[in-house]
Amino acid sequence: MLRGIYTAASGMITKQVQLENLSNNVSNINTAGYKKQKVSLKSFEELVLMNKDKQVGDKSFPRRIGTIELGVGIDGTRTNFSQGDLEKTDRILDFAINGDGFFTVEDENGSKKYTRDGRFKIDSEGNLIATNGYKVIGLDENGYEKTIKVNSENITLNPDGTISGTDNLKFLITTFEDKNQLLRDANDFYNSKADGNPVATDIKQGFVEKSNVDTIEVITEMMSIMRSYESSQKVMQSLDETLSKTVNEVGNVR
Amino acid sequence: MLKVMWNGRSGLYSSQNRIDVISNNIANIDTNGYKRLDVAFSDIFNESLDRLGTPITNNDKSNLTVGSGVRGEELIRNFSQGLIKETGNKTDVAIVGEGYFKVKDGDGNYFYTRDGAFNIDANGNFVHSSGLFLEIENYNNNLSINDNFIIKSNGDVYNLVDGSEELVGKINVYEIIGQDSLKQKGENLFAADNANIKESTNLKQGYLEKSNVDIAKELTDMLVTQRAFELNSRTVKTADDMWQIANNIRGK
Numbered sequence: 305m306l307r308g309i310y311t312a313a314s315g316m317i318t319k320q321v322q323l324e325n326l327s328n329n330v331s332n333i334n335t336a337g338y339k340k341q342k343v344s345l346k347s348f349e350e351l352v353l354m355n356k357d358k359q360v361g362d363k364s365f366p367r368r369i370g371t372i373e374l375g376v377g378i379d380g381t382r383t384n385f386s387q388g389d390l391e392k393t394d395r396i397l398d399f400a401i402n403g404d405g406f407f408t409v410e411d412e413n414g415s416k417k418y419t420r421d422g423r424f425k426i427d428s429e430g431n432l433i434a435t436n437g438y439k440v441i442g443l444d445e446n447g448y449e450k451t452i453k454v455n456s457e458n459i460t461l462n463p464d465g466t467i468s469g470t471d472n473l474k475f476l477i478t479t480f481e482d483k484n485q486l487l488r489d490a491n492d493f494y495n496s497k498a499d500g501n502p503v504a505t506d507i508k509q510g511f512v513e514k515s516n517v518d519t520i521e522v523i524t525e526m527m528s529i530m531r532s533y534e535s536s537q538k539v540m541q542s543l544d545e546t547l548s549k550t551v552n553e554v555g556n557v558r
Numbered sequence: 559m560l561k562v563m564w565n566g567r568s569g570l571y572s573s574q575n576r577i578d579v580i581s582n583n584i585a586n587i588d589t590n591g592y593k594r595l596d597v598a599f600s601d602i603f604n605e606s607l608d609r610l611g612t613p614i615t616n617n618d619k620s621n622l623t624v625g626s627g628v629r630g631e632e633l634i635r636n637f638s639q640g641l642i643k644e645t646g647n648k649t650d651v652a653i654v655g656e657g658y659f660k661v662k663d664g665d666g667n668y669f670y671t672r673d674g675a676f677n678i679d680a681n682g683n684f685v686h687s688s689g690l691f692l693e694i695e696n697y698n699n700n701l702s703i704n705d706n707f708i709i710k711s712n713g714d715v716y717n718l719v720d721g722s723e724e725l726v727g728k729i730n731v732y733e734i735i736g737q738d739s740l741k742q743k744g745e746n747l748f749a750a751d752n753a754n755i756k757e758s759t760n761l762k763q764g765y766l767e768k769s770n771v772d773i774a775k776e777l778t779d780m781l782v783t784q785r786a787f788e789l790n791s792r793t794v795k796t797a798d799d800m801w802q803i804a805n806n807i808r809g810k
Binding site: 314316317318319320321323324325326327328329330331332333334335336338341343346347348375376377378379380381382393394395396397421423425426427428429430431435436454455456457458484487488489490491492519522523526529530533534537540541544 | 611618624
């Protein structure tokens with residue numbers, strides 16, 4: 305009976321975590337380049353129940369009763385990297401990736417980070433920077449990596465991918481074979497243990513990639529999370545009632 | 559459950575910020591040379607789920623994180639060209655393409671603006687709507703509002719006296735690399751550290767650059783933000799309902 309209560313509790317706690325994750329997706333519904341996350345659940349490994357009731361002579365034989373499951377736990381959080389909608393903004397420094405890959409930026413220590421948020425700025429030294437100040441990395445014609453420096457007031461993305469207004473650089477777009485190894489960092493950036501590969505992807509100037517959080521999915525998931533939370537609570541309640549009966553009523557003489 | 563509420567709160571708060579910015583854009587729809595602003599949202603750091611009381615089935619705990627809401631405080635300015643509107647007023651000048659006018663206050667501080675609605679005061683100064691003076695090269699304050707003067711597209715100012723053109727000065731246009739480092743000073747003015755004279759300019763006399771605010775876009779953004787606000791309040795409500803369910807485990 306106690307075991308059952310813990311199983312119901314594990315259901316409630318995991319639903320709570322799922323709602324935490326969902327509320328984070330919702331709060332980022334207007335974050336450019338945001339990729340929704342999902343919490344996947346898995347039941348704990350089954351246990352086999354056995355007893356040794358069967359007795360022949362003075363020997364007892366094991367008898368398999370069945371299996372028991374000990375509730376549910378969180379197996380992992382996965383990021384859904386599907387493409388977000390592109391919204392036209394006509395802002396010169398807005399770039400959106402239409403397809404695979406990430407913009408590559410460099411933090412103040414020189415380590416690379418990856419993002420799909422292409423709302424850039426130009427700082428007073430002429431560096432193309434992400435909104436939080438990380439420098440955007442480009443590729444020159446020989447394939448060397450350089451931070452993108454802007455020589456004129458504004459920049460134009462040419463059809464061949466070079467950016468005029470810079471030293472003929474292209475954006476360094478990095479892709480990864482296994483996107484699941486990417487770890488989320490703050491401010492829409494991802495860290496990677498492995499180096500990715502540069503890829504030529506269609507980039508659109510004057511567009512922003514919206515977050516891929518889907519309202520309908522959010523609403524339905526929110527309802528189902530709440531209802532199954534409620535169900536687990538009911539299970540716990542009736543187990544508690546049964547427990548109360550055994551504790552308080554068994555043995556009573558009427 | 560508390561965490562859901564904080565996440566929801568951060569979403570509500572940022573959406574509110576965005577509505578503030580949108581309403582500011584709409585308020586400035588008739589401000590000459592105004593450039594629209596938008597809020598750049600970004601997610602906050604991801605927290606590990608490996609904490610007390612949370613059942614976890616996976617042995618590898620590196621990818622078990624959940625985010626902690628959104629931040630919407632960073633502003634992004636859209637410097638695209640505003641609509642050019644004819645006014646027929648000879649002291650109105652619009653910049654086509656990039657660049658800024660340079661104006662000076664009484665203390666000798668320089669500011670930059672795209673608002674070209676000038677006036678000539680009694681002393682012959684070109685006065686910006688904020689009261690600051692426009693910098694004109696080689697200009698000796700020798701124009702009055704009644705003079706017939708022409709501003710060429712390269713900035714040269716000619717006075718028409720008895721049918722002959724007399725060069726009286728040059729309005730320079732300044733380019734600023736790193737427009738995002740401009741500091742907003744109110745009244746359509748920006749302060750900048752490094753501005754250089756722009757070689758090729760295209761000025762239009764008798765025209766004004768309107769703001770680049772597009773009312774349709776602002777209203778769409780407002781709707782989208784309002785819905786995001788509602789959705790965030792719904793997560794808070796759901797968290798509240800679930801909290802109630804938990805509180806009622808031993809209810810009645």
